[in-house]
Every structure is written in structure tokens, then in C-alpha cells.
Amino acid sequence: MTKQTDALDRVLELVVLLSEDMTQSLARDGLSVPRAKLVWLLHHSGPQTQAALAEALKVTPRNVTGLVDGLVSAGYVAREPHPTDRRALLISLTGRGASVLAVMERQHVELARSLFGGMPQFDAFVGGLEHVLDRLRAELAA
Amino acid sequence: MTKQTDALDRVLELVVLLSEDMTQSLARDGLSVPRAKLVWLLHHSGPQTQAALAEALKVTPRNVTGLVDGLVSAGYVAREPHPTDRRALLISLTGRGASVLAVMERQHVELARSLFGGMPQFDAFVGGLEHVLDRLRAELAA
DNA sequence: TATTGTTATACTCTATAACTATA
DNA sequence: TATAGTTATAGAGTATAACAATA
Numbered sequence: 001m002t003k004q005t006d007a008l009d010r011v012l013e014l015v016v017l018l019s020e021d022m023t024q025s026l027a028r029d030g031l032s033v034p035r036a037k038l039v040w041l042l043h044h045s046g047p048q049t050q051a052a053l054a055e056a057l058k059v060t061p062r063n064v065t066g067l068v069d070g071l072v073s074a075g076y077v078a079r080e081p082h083p084t085d086r087r088a089l090l091i092s093l094t095g096r097g098a099s100v101l102a103v104m105e106r107q108h109v110e111l112a113r114s115l116f117g118g119m120p121q122f123d124a125f126v127g128g129l130e131h132v133l134d135r136l137r138a139e140l141a142a
Numbered sequence: 143m144t145k146q147t148d149a150l151d152r153v154l155e156l157v158v159l160l161s162e163d164m165t166q167s168l169a170r171d172g173l174s175v176p177r178a179k180l181v182w183l184l185h186h187s188g189p190q191t192q193a194a195l196a197e198a199l200k201v202t203p204r205n206v207t208g209l210v211d212g213l214v215s216a217g218y219v220a221r222e223p224h225p226t227d228r229r230a231l232l233i234s235l236t237g238r239g240a241s242v243l244a245v246m247e248r249q250h251v252e253l254a255r256s257l258f259g260g261m262p263q264f265d266a267f268v269g270g271l272e273h274v275l276d277r278l279r280a281e282l283a284a
Numbered sequence: 285t286a287t288t289g290t291t292a293t294a295c296t297c298t299a300t301a302a303c304t305a306t307a
Numbered sequence: 308t309a310t311a312g313t314t315a316t317a318g319a320g321t322a323t324a325a326c327a328a329t330a
Contacts, residue, residue: 008250017275018278019157063298087311088306109146111281112149115153116274126149128267131261132257132258135260193289201321202323203288205321207290208319208320231289288329289327292324293322298317303313303315
């Protein structure tokens with residue numbers, strides 16, 4: 001085992017732990033990861049058609065229909081008629097959806113503080129991560 | 143946005159990129175992530191019963207039945223009678239499964255070298271990660 | 285009685301293809 | 308003709324519950 005492999009194993013453990021933390025936290029709000037990605041998009045980019053959501057999430061329009069169905073049932077989003085295109089639907093966050101998202105955003109900041117608040121080598125860490133991200137982007141593009 | 147929040151966002155981007163890289167790489171071998179977890183377990187811990195696999199993967203025995211069905215069809219694993227317990231089945235890697243796993247292991251080392259090979263602040267990075275992992279484990283236990 | 289694995293059933297996420305309404 | 312969204316169908320991964328064979 002090389003030193004590099006040890007580092008990758010640490011990173012992979014981080015991936016697993018962060019995913020578990022996220023999934024667990026979302027489940028408390030009755031959200032799955034795919035549904036959370038959709039409401040997160042609405043939160044940051046505003047009301048959109050389902051076609052736009054399908055494009056942004058890189059899934060099929062049919063898939064978005066299903067995700068929106070579930071989110072409407074759960075009271076997180078609403079389907080509204082598009083003001084100019086009668087074929088399209090505008091999906092927007094409900095009041096409840098928006099307030100849950102606000103809590104999620106706050107928890108995101110709290111988690112960041114909890115993870116990185118007491119770290120002495122902060123700049124070296126972020127610098128190292130940036131470097132890893134560049135390598136990984138190149139890896140994926142190939 | 144605090145400095146800590148920026149760091150968490152970098153880490154989350156890392157999670158996304160590594161997951162995509164892994165999924166894409168596994169798909170080339172006709173493996174899904176759940177199936178890959180199962181064969182990875184066999185590779186590192188040897189032949190096991192489905193009950194043991196269910197326990198280790200933290201899924202139901204019924205779920206393991208389905209995953210093993212798929213892996214048997216794909217020629218990665220075989221069901222064999224348990225030597226002493228006639229209720230149980232021993233799942234083991236086939237020759238093909240073992241050779242694909244050997245390639246995966248090699249790619250793992252190559253990826254590690256590609257990501258961390260040219261990093262100057264190596265020790266600080268790993269030290270920082272260790273710290274983050276400790277915080278995260280505490281977060282999840284709570 | 286308890287355990288191992290399977291059948292039966294159901295839900296979520298995903299995809300393709302055919303269709304309706306509108307552009 | 309092309310686009311937006313839905314119905315129909317299918318497959319993977321997940322779960323619970325009931326059951327058969329064995330311990």
C-alpha cells in the first residue's frame with residue numbers, strides 16, 4: 001500500500017460518511033436524495049419548467065414527472081401553469097418547501113463549522129483539495 | 143458564505159466527482175455500485191454466506207438474493223453448498239470475477255497516484271482529512 | 285425455536301416508446 | 308414539425324411478510 005493509496009482510502013471513507021450523513025439528515029425531512037436535488041435547484045435557481053429540471057438534473061422528463069409527483073404529495077412544490085406556454089408547467093417551492101430549505105441551508109453552514117471549525121492547517125487543506133479536484137476533473141474528461 | 147462553508151462545498155464537489163468516476167468505471171465492467179460492493183467484500187473477506195453478506199452490506203437477506211442473482215447471471219460469482227450447514231449457501235468469486243477485481247484494484251492504485259501523486263502539501267492534506275473524518279464520525283454517532 | 289434463503293408484494297428511481305396538447 | 312408532459316411498460320435496488328428446509 002502506497003501513501004497515495006492510503007490518502008485515497010481516506011477520501012473514499014469521507015465520501016461514504018458524508019453520503020450517509022446527508023441521506024440520514026434528508027430522511028428526517030421526508031426527502032430522498034433525488035428529490036432533494038430537485039428542490040435544491042428550485043431554491044437556488046427559482047421556478048422552472050419540468051423540461052428545464054430534467055436538463056439540469058441530467059435525467060429524463062418522465063423521471064422528473066415522478067419526482068415532482070412525490071414532492072407535490074409531500075407538499076414541497078406546486079405545479080402552476082406557465083404564463084406564456086400552455087404546454088409547460090412551472091414548478092415552484094411551496095411555503096413549506098421554502099422553509100424546510102432554509103433550515104437545510106442553516107444546517108449546511110453548521111456542518112461546515114463542525115467539520116472545519118477547529119482545523120489548524122486550513123489553507124493547506126483547501127489548497128490540497130483544489131488540486132485533487134483538478135486531477136479528478138481531468139480524469140473524468142478523459 | 144464563510145470560509146468553512148467554502149471548504150464543505152469543495153468536499154461535496156469531491157463527493158460528486160468521485161461518485162461519478164466510480165460509477166462510470168464500474169459500468170465499463172457491467173457492474174452497478176451495489177453489486178460492486180458485494181464482490182469487493184468477497185474479494186477482501188473471502189467466500190461468505192448470503193446472511194453474512196446481508197449483515198456486512200447492511201441490507202436485507204432478500205436484497206442479497208437479488209444482487210447475487212444478477213452477479214451469477216453476469217458470471218462474477220457462484221453459489222456453492224455450505225460444507226456444514228445445508229440451509230446456507232457459500233458465495234464465492236468465479237475466476238472471471240477474481241480477474242476483474244484484480245484489475246479494479248490496480249485501477250484504484252492508479253487513481254490514487256493520479257490524484258495525489260503531484261501534491262506538494264501531502265501530509266498536511268492527509269492530516270486535515272483525518273481531522274474531518276473524526277468530526278464526521280462524531281456527527282453521525284449523535 | 286431460531287436461522288437461511290426464497291416467494292410474494294410493493295415502493296422509489298431510472299429508462300424508452302407511444303401519445304396528447306400545444307407551439 | 309418540434310416541444311412539454313403524461314401514460315404504458317420495464318428493470319434495478321430496496322423493504323416487509325409469509326413460508327420451506329434445516330439447525
